[in-house]
């Protein structure tokens with residue numbers, strides 16, 4: 001068994017902001033090298049709004065060298081690089097397996113953290129605290145370590161496996177995956193099936209995501225008769241806006257009830273509606289000529305989007321004359337990945353999990369990930385982060401992952417990746 005040491009990395013670590021609680025110190029003792037590598041990666045400040053992508057690329061370069069895998073870098077946008085390590089299969093003409101992860105993390109409110117969010121402090125229970133422990137630096141290192149083990153054991157898989165590392169997922173993926181899926185280099189990868197991020201599960205089961213809700217960001221513009229604040233002016237912007245708000249929030253109430261009264265529903269199965277911005281008015285005594293109200297809607301793939309928009313149009317019409325609306329974001333992709341037992345990819349995925357006695361819970365992802373861009377170009381994708389017995393803390397304060405759960409995830413991928421890469425050739429592949 002080869003023991004991997006990463007001495008050079010220590011010198012690369014950012015040494016910012018002086019001492020803080022924890023300071024990244026751990027009690028002495030032998031730590032699994034995979035855990036050390038994970039903690040090293042967590043210390044890289046790939047945090048918005050100014051992520052250290054160069055640091056991440058240097059880190060990945062070193063890994064590719066260690067794994068003896070070629071790494072391609074494609075600049076999809078100025079200063080936005082997608083990198084891909086490729087482990088060629090015995091039959092490289094077959095469709096490949098994509099192991100995707102994003103390198104960026106969301107900002108922290110350090111004052112709410114028990115430890116420095118970039119120190120990767122490990123407490124006595126083995127809980128590692130850092131931004132990205134769950135979302136999704138754990139998965140990146142788990143992929144890498146699983147491949148490292150498989151290679152060290154002398155395996156050679158049938159299908160090619162690509163490890164892809166993308167920037168900017170946390171800011172919508174426009175300068176990352178959304179652009180890259182249209183790039184000729186993406187086509188060349190010839191991907192048949194993709195794994196991407198999921199969410200932790202507080203119970204014994206593991207959650208897998210086979211689809212996502214579509215985010216719609218809408219602003220409703222309500223024009224009205226202006227006038228003096230001392231009078232009863234007819235047809236005001238505020239009266240119209242009230243109706244609009246009522247329609248949206250009544251619908252919100254219905255969806256909330258639907259979620260709370262059905263045992264088998266999760267957030268991914270209903271439409272969430274939230275009123276997020278209001279704009280209008282110039283003075284206390286002036287009735288304004290216009291008011292705007294904005295909503296964040298997340299719509300499950302089971303909803304007919306044309307009918308849903310017709311409903312919005314109707315709400316606006318009922319609220320008064322000349323009301324218009326505009327979308328800041330309107331995703332229309334309703335592709336879901338098959339989870340039928342007859343589907344060879346799903347059967348390989350779920351079969352490997354079953355063999356490890358893992359119970360899977362299938363869900364629609366409540367928010368948006370890069371998987372939506374992968375599915376939109378016709379590639380089946382499963383969102384999966386192997387973390388059970390773990391509270392969902394992505395984007396939250398004190399995000400952490402226990403080292404044992406992290407290490408178990410490596411073994412999970414060690415079985416999953418060969419299972420997927422052994423899916424027999426499809427009729428159109430030979």
Ligand SMILES: [Zn+2]
Nearest residue numbers: 135136169197
């Ligand atoms: Zn993520």
